[in-house]
Amino acid sequence: MTVVPIKHRVNEWPGSEAVLFVTGYDEVRAALGESRLIIHKPLTGNTEETKGITQGSRRIAPLSSVLSEHLAAREVASLATEVQTLTDEFARNLQREGQGDAIEGLASPLPLNIMARLLGLSKAPAGMLRPLFDRITAGHDFGATTVEQQQGRMALQMLVRWLNHALKTSVEPSPLMTAIRATAEEKGMEPAIVHYWCAMLLYAGSTTTRDFIGNILAALLARQDLVHVLLREPDALDSAIEELLRVEGPVRGLMRQATEDLPLGGQTASRGQLVCLMLIDANRDPARFAEPERWDLRRSPNPHLALGANLTYCLGSHLARMEAKNVLANLLPLLPYIRSNDTAAWSTSRLLRGRTQLRLSWHG
Ligand code: HEM
Numbered sequence: 001m002t003v004v005p006i007k008h009r010v011n012e013w014p015g016s017e018a019v020l021f022v023t024g025y026d027e028v029r030a031a032l033g034e035s036r037l038i039i040h041k042p043l044t045g046n047t048e049e050t051k052g053i054t055q056g057s058r059r060i061a062p063l064s065s066v067l068s069e070h071l072a073a074r075e076v077a078s079l080a081t082e083v084q085t086l087t088d089e090f091a092r093n094l095q096r097e098g099q100g101d102a103i104e105g106l107a108s109p110l111p112l113n114i115m116a117r118l119l120g121l122s123k124a125p126a127g128m129l130r131p132l133f134d135r136i137t138a139g140h141d142f143g144a145t146t147v148e149q150q151q152g153r154m155a156l157q158m159l160v161r162w163l164n165h166a167l168k169t170s171v172e173p174s175p176l177m178t179a180i181r182a183t184a185e186e187k188g189m190e191p192a193i194v195h196y197w198c199a200m201l202l203y204a205g206s207t208t209t210r211d212f213i214g215n216i217l218a219a220l221l222a223r224q225d226l227v228h229v230l231l232r233e234p235d236a237l238d239s240a241i242e243e244l245l246r247v248e249g250p251v252r253g254l255m256r257q258a259t260e261d262l263p264l265g266g267q268t269a270s271r272g273q274l275v276c277l278m279l280i281d282a283n284r285d286p287a288r289f290a291e292p293e294r295w296d297l298r299r300s301p302n303p304h305l306a307l308g309a310n311l312t313y314c315l316g317s318h319l320a321r322m323e324a325k326n327v328l329a330n331l332l333p334l335l336p337y338i339r340s341n342d343t344a345a346w347s348t349s350r351l352l353r354g355r356t357q358l359r360l361s362w363h364g
Contacts, residue, residue: 010278013350014143020269021253023278025285025305027265031277032254033310036262040255040274043139043153062187063180063197064315070118070176073318079114083326086110091334094362099341102358103214111209111323115202118319120174121166124202132159133207134347142255142276142350160199167198205316209323211250211347211354216324217331218358219248221340229297230332240297241325242304247295249306252280252353279305280353337364 010021022028031037069075090106109126116124132155138144139152167177177198184194220227230240254277258269269275283304284292307314314320331338341359 010276016143019142019274019276020258020264020267021276021278022265022267023281023285024265025282025288028277028279028282028305029309031256031264031275032305032308032312034262034264035311036259037256037269037275038259039312040257042144042149043136043156062189063183063194066176066179066183067201067315070179071316071319073322076319076322079117079319080322080326082114082117083110083323084330086113087327087330091331094334094338094360095364097362099359099361102217102360103210103355104357106327107210107213107217107358108206110213110327112202112206114319114323115205118174118176118205119163119167119198119202120170120172120177121163122170123166128162129159129202129206131155132162133203136203137207137347137349137352140255140351142253156199159203160195163199163202164195205319207352207354208250209316209320211352212245212248212320212324213327214355214358215248215250215353216244216328218340218355219244220328220335221338221360223295224336226295226297227332227335230328231336234329234332236297237325237329239300239302241321241328242302243295243297243299244324245306246283246289246299246302246304249279249283249304250352250354251306251308253278253351254308255351279308334364337362339363 010016022031086109087106090100090102093105094100108130112124112126112129116122135148135151135155136159137152138148139150139155141148144152167173173181180194180198183189184191226240230236256275256277258264258271258273258275260271262269264275283289283306286292288303289299307317307320339361341361345356345358347354347356
């Protein structure tokens with residue numbers, strides 16, 4: 001199912017002629033702070049659940065300060081033990097069974113469980129939610145067909161409804177949910193909008209980290225030399241995560257729409273035009289990163305754009321880093337004994353870059 005592998009063929013993406021691609025580091029970074037570019041939201045506005053969310057609704061504001069506070073580095077550190085437990089469980093199963101799928105067994109359920117814990121859900125069934133997430137991704141994708149958009153809308157609707165029900169039946173609200181509800185009430189937000197953002201939070205926090213964990217495991221299994229470097233120099237783990245975000249980050253590009261004619265990266269975006277900010281190219285721009293194709297686990301500074309920048313910088317960045325770091329730290333000693341049997345099964349998404357499966361075998 002290889003559709004758009006590592007080397008993205010942007011000019012072959014359907015509908016690419018009409019879209020303005022921004023690829024240089026400085027240009028992408030500047031565009032991420034450009035308020036005349038609004039986030040393209042092809043799935044919203046049409047259903048009961050999303051009618052209050054329009055093309056112009058830029059940020060997860062008014063909830064963003066609540067999220068910054070509850071997803072701060074110190075807050076998410078308390079979830080590290082849970083990440084370790086889930087990773088150990090996967091490693092034990094792999095050793096016992098001799099084989100396993102790192103996406104199904106670890107990369108997919110782990111961030112989902114953590115998001116469920118943060119939102120105060122008593123359970124988050126990966127088997128039911130993963131197909132909904134995949135449909136939402138496909139509906140948002142570059143060149144999505146009308147049918148894919150319609151399916152994405154329905155999946156989003158189902159996710160909002162499921163989450164609403166799960167929150168009602170959860171035993172005790174989490175500190176994050178309590179803060180979200182209090183802020184929503186104080187700011188007079190409509191419940192439907194709050195439910196939409198919570199569903200998008202569950203989706204954003206689960207799918208990107210899933211893809212990132214899958215990407216870094218696959219990448220390091222193919223580069224055992226780097227595994228040995230990290231085993232010898234564990235203090236390089238933090239900078240290694242940044243370098244892995246730069247080269248193996250799961251977001252290829254972000255879609256925007258121009259609200260007026262504006263100059264962009266030496267081109268002109270006309271009013272209403274779709275613009276694709278290519279994070280993957282910006283992160284490999286030789287004008288910004290020396291030897292961009294080389295993985296330098298101690299690269300410093302490393303101002304990659306894998307988590308966005310400026311107005312919409314990722315609110316889950318600490319959580320994503322904490323999860324990836326703990327998974328890696330726990331699995332590192334085992335990686336020399338693990339082989340990947342897969343010729344990577346890539347997801348069909350153009351804007352996101354992740355694997356649908358990563359079969360491993362144990363050779364300990
Ligand atoms: C490796 C994992 C992750 C990556 C690569 C990633 C990447 C990104 C990127 C590129 C953006 C900017 C989107 C835009 O400008 O249109 C973003 C925004 C966002 N991310 Fe993440 N993300 C990750 C994990 C997470 C997690 C774990 C959460 C939730 C706990 C999260 C929540 C958000 C939210 C709420 C926003 C919107 C911010 C705003 O509009 O103010 N992300 N993320």
